[in-house]
Amino acid sequence: MDEILRTEGLSRHFAVGARRLTALDDVSLRLGAGRILGVVGESGSGKTTLARLVMALDRPSAGRVLIAGREVSAMPPAVLRRARTDFQMVFQDPYGSLDPRQRVARIVAEPLHLLPDPPRGAARRALLAATLAEVGLEPDALDRFPHQFSGGQRQRIAIARAIVTRPRLLVADEATSALDVTVQRRILDLLLGLRAKHGIAVLFISHDIGVVDEICDEIAVMRAGRIVETGPARDVLDAPRAPYTRALVAAAPRLDTVARRAAQAVRPSGSGRP
Numbered sequence: 001m002d003e004i005l006r007t008e009g010l011s012r013h014f015a016v017g018a019r020r021l022t023a024l025d026d027v028s029l030r031l032g033a034g035r036i037l038g039v040v041g042e043s044g045s046g047k048t049t050l051a052r053l054v055m056a057l058d059r060p061s062a063g064r065v066l067i068a069g070r071e072v073s074a075m076p077p078a079v080l081r082r083a084r085t086d087f088q089m090v091f092q093d094p095y096g097s098l099d100p101r102q103r104v105a106r107i108v109a110e111p112l113h114l115l116p117d118p119p120r121g122a123a124r125r126a127l128l129a130a131t132l133a134e135v136g137l138e139p140d141a142l143d144r145f146p147h148q149f150s151g152g153q154r155q156r157i158a159i160a161r162a163i164v165t166r167p168r169l170l171v172a173d174e175a176t177s178a179l180d181v182t183v184q185r186r187i188l189d190l191l192l193g194l195r196a197k198h199g200i201a202v203l204f205i206s207h208d209i210g211v212v213d214e215i216c217d218e219i220a221v222m223r224a225g226r227i228v229e230t231g232p233a234r235d236v237l238d239a240p241r242a243p244y245t246r247a248l249v250a251a252a253p254r255l256d257t258v259a260r261r262a263a264q265a266v267r268p269s270g271s272g273r274p
């Protein structure tokens with residue numbers, strides 16, 4: 001496997017008063033180039049902590065993060081800054097994650113300062129317009145402000161910002177959770193399109209197993225900071241081994257297919273596939 005992301009024995013403890021809280025406990029994951037790995041689990045299971053460690057926004061208490069073979073969790077700041085062109089993040093809140101005072105051109109261009117020789121003038125404008133086209137927005141969007149766009153369009157702007165340096169890894173933390181179902185579908189299609197066209201790998205973090213089902217090749221199920229089950233999406237969803245995964249699949253609210261799987265998963269003899 002041409003590996004883009006690997007975490008090895010990743011742990012993160014926080015001091016909460018006199019107590020030590022373990023947010024992440026010995027998490028080892030691998031993500032191949034151009035693959036989509038879903039990390040699913042309920043609130044508080046450690047998903048955002050994992051995302052922040054992968055993005056090197058936080059340092060692990062133990063273990064390490066390697067992106068394209070380089071240990072980002074131990075890089076000095078100047079080296080890390082350059083490496084960041086290779087991995088970018090899309091956040092949950094399409095309203096809060098874009099600065100309302102800046103025009104879209106400025107917002108999307110923000111990561112370009114990480115490049116050793118950022119494009120300027122007409123070349124910069126052309127790159128920004130081409131990047132907007134990649135996410136399905138017209139070039140005139142560059143001169144507008146975030147409030148002039150819908151939630152789904154804002155998330156497209158956030159994705160444009162994340163791909164402007166042509167990263168090989170996107171970390172999407174609940175990136176579709178604030179959107180209604182039809183808009184959510186279109187954003188998932190956009191991520192799938194970017195993977196197909198550019199081979200971008202995605203670490204797709206969500207509490208929603210139905211959404212994960214729609215987009216992911218592999219799934220890691222998290223509970224209380226630990227991975228309880230991991231494997232190809234079809235295997236994990238069609239025949240969950242861990243009781244916790246079975247309960248998650250059974251509780252998935254939306255998709256008929258998921259409900260069908262849940263019925264199978266809870267049948268005593270139910271390891272068969274639909």
Ligand SMILES: Nc1ncnc2c1ncn2[C@@H]1O[C@H](COP(=O)(O)OP(=O)(O)OP(=O)(O)O)[C@@H](O)[C@H]1O
Binds near residue numbers: 015022
């Ligand atoms: N900076 C921090 N200080 C103290 N505790 C923290 C900190 N960050 C996270 N935690 C705790 O770590 C645990 C995991 O939190 P995390 O945000 O990673 O979970 P999550 O799965 O992303 O949940 P959610 O979907 O609600 O964001 C929680 O108990 C949380 O309260």
